[in-house]
Amino acid sequence: MSYLTVQNAIKRFGSFVALNDVSIAVDKGEFFTLLGPSGCGKTTLLRSIAGFNDLTTGTITLDGADLRAVPPHRRDIGMVFQDYAIFPHLSVFDNVAFGLKPRKVPAAQIKTRVMQALRAVRLESMAERLPAAMSGGQQQRIGLARAMVINPRLLLMDEPLSNLDAKLRIELREEIRDIQKQVNIATIYVTHDQEEALAISDRICVMSAGRIEQIGTPQEIYGDPQTQFVAGFVGTLNTLERGPATEALLVRLGLSSNPGLTWAVRPENIGLAGSSMQGAALPGKVNKFTYLGREAHLQVATPAGDLVVHVANPSRSEILAPGSTTTVVVPKESLMTFDADGRRTAAGG
Numbered sequence: 532m533s534y535l536t537v538q539n540a541i542k543r544f545g546s547f548v549a550l551n552d553v554s555i556a557v558d559k560g561e562f563f564t565l566l567g568p569s570g571c572g573k574t575t576l577l578r579s580i581a582g583f584n585d586l587t588t589g590t591i592t593l594d595g596a597d598l599r600a601v602p603p604h605r606r607d608i609g610m611v612f613q614d615y616a617i618f619p620h621l622s623v624f625d626n627v628a629f630g631l632k633p634r635k636v637p638a639a640q641i642k643t644r645v646m647q648a649l650r651a652v653r654l655e656s657m658a659e660r661l662p663a664a665m666s667g668g669q670q671q672r673i674g675l676a677r678a679m680v681i682n683p684r685l686l687l688m689d690e691p692l693s694n695l696d697a698k699l700r701i702e703l704r705e706e707i708r709d710i711q712k713q714v715n716i717a718t719i720y721v722t723h724d725q726e727e728a729l730a731i732s733d734r735i736c737v738m739s740a741g742r743i744e745q746i747g748t749p750q751e752i753y754g755d756p757q758t759q760f761v762a763g764f765v766g767t768l769n770t771l772e773r774g775p776a777t778e779a780l781l782v783r784l785g786l787s788s789n790p791g792l793t794w795a796v797r798p799e800n801i802g803l804a805g806s807s808m809q810g811a812a813l814p815g816k817v818n819k820f821t822y823l824g825r826e827a828h829l830q831v832a833t834p835a836g837d838l839v840v841h842v843a844n845p846s847r848s849e850i851l852a853p854g855s856t857t858t859v860v861v862p863k864e865s866l867m868t869f870d871a872d873g874r875r876t877a878a879g880g
C-alpha cells in the first residue's frame with residue numbers, strides 16, 4: 532500500500548463540486564506535484580489532506596491509518612504557503628522555532644532542531660536576522676525550514692515560488708528538489724507552472740475542473756499525454772482544422788481520417804522545408820517570428836489552420852520575416868489523435 536492515499540475524494544462547497552472523485556497514491560520519499568489551471572481544486576485537495584477542510588466523502592490514509600479521524604494539529608504535516616506566512620518581528624530562528632511551540636519540545640532540543648532545519652535550507656548563518664532584511668527567496672526558505680523542523684510525516688507546498696521573480700524561482704525550485712531528496716519526506720507540491728512541475732517532480736498529477744486528467748512521470752505527461760487537455764496544458768499543442776486541407780494531408784501520409792477525431796501535433800515535432808524532417812508539406816505564410824537564440828518560434832498560417840512551429844538552432848534559411856512564404860513539414864509519427872471526449876486514441880484509431 533502506498534504511503535499516502537486519497538480515495539474517491541469528493542468535496543462540495545454548497546452545490547459546487549470542487550473535487551470530483553479524486554484518487555491519488557503517493558509513495559514514501561516521493562515528490563508528487565498537483566498541476567492544473569486556477570480553480571481546478573489543487574488547494575482544496577491539499578487542505579483536505581492537511582485537515583483544514585473536510586472531504587464531503589472519500590478516504591485519506593497516511594502510513595496505513597485513517598487520516599480524516601486525526602485532528603489537523605495531530606497530523607504531523609508540514610505546510611509551506613505562497614505568501615511565506617512568517618512573522619516580521621521575529622528573528623529567523625524564532626520563526627522556525629515557532630513551529631515547535633505547540634509540540635512541547637524540550638528547550639534543549641529546540642536549538643538543535645532549529646539549527647538543523649536552518650542548515651538544510653542554508654540559512655544557518657542568518658539565524659538572528661529579521662525577515663525584513665532578507666530576499667523573497669530567503670524568506671521562503673524560512674517557511675520551508677519551519678515546515679521541516681517538526682519532522683513532518685508529509686510536506687505540503689502550495690505554490691511556494693509564485694511570489695518570486697523568474698530567476699529566483701528557478702534557483703529555489705532546484706534547491707527545494709535537492710532538500711526534499713535529502714530529507715526524503717513525501718511531498719505534495721502545488722503549481723500551475725508546467726515547466727516547474729516537469730523540472731521538480733517524480734510524478735505529476737494533472738487536474739482540471741476537480742478531476743484528475745492523468746498521473747505520470749514528467750516524461751509520460753509531456754511525451755505521452757492521455758488527453759487533449761494534458762497535451763495542451765503541458766506544452767503547446769496545434770490542432771489541425773477539420774476540412775479538405777487536413778484530409779489531403781492525412782491521405783498523403785497514408786493515414787485514414789475518421790470524422791470524429793481531432794488531429795494534433797506539437798510545435799517541436801514539425802519543421803520547415805529544408806530541415807531534416809521528413810513528412811507531408813503544407814504551404815504557409817509566416818504571421819509571427821520570435822527569435823530566442825537557441826530556438827525560434829513561428830506562427831504560420833496554413834490551409835490546415837494556424838500552426839506554431841518551434842525550430843531548434845534556427846539556420847539562416849529558417850529565420851523568416853513576417854509575411855514570408857514557407858513550407859511546413861508534418862512527419863507522420865508526429866501526429867496525435869483525440870476522440871470527441873478529448874481522450875487520446877491510437878493514431879487514426
Ligand SMILES: Nc1ncnc2c1ncn2[C@@H]1O[C@H](COP(=O)(O)OP(=O)(O)OP(=O)(O)O)[C@@H](O)[C@H]1O
Binds near residue numbers: 549
Ligand atoms: N471555501 C470555499 N467556498 C466555496 N468555494 C470554494 C471554497 N474554496 C474553494 N472554492 C472553489 O473551489 C474551486 C477550487 O478552488 P481551489 O482553491 O482548490 O483551486 P486551485 O486549483 O488551488 O486554484 P489556484 O491555482 O487559483 O490557487 C474554485 O472554484 C473555488 O472558487
Ligand SMILES: [Mg+2]
Binds near residue numbers: 573
Ligand atoms: Mg490554490
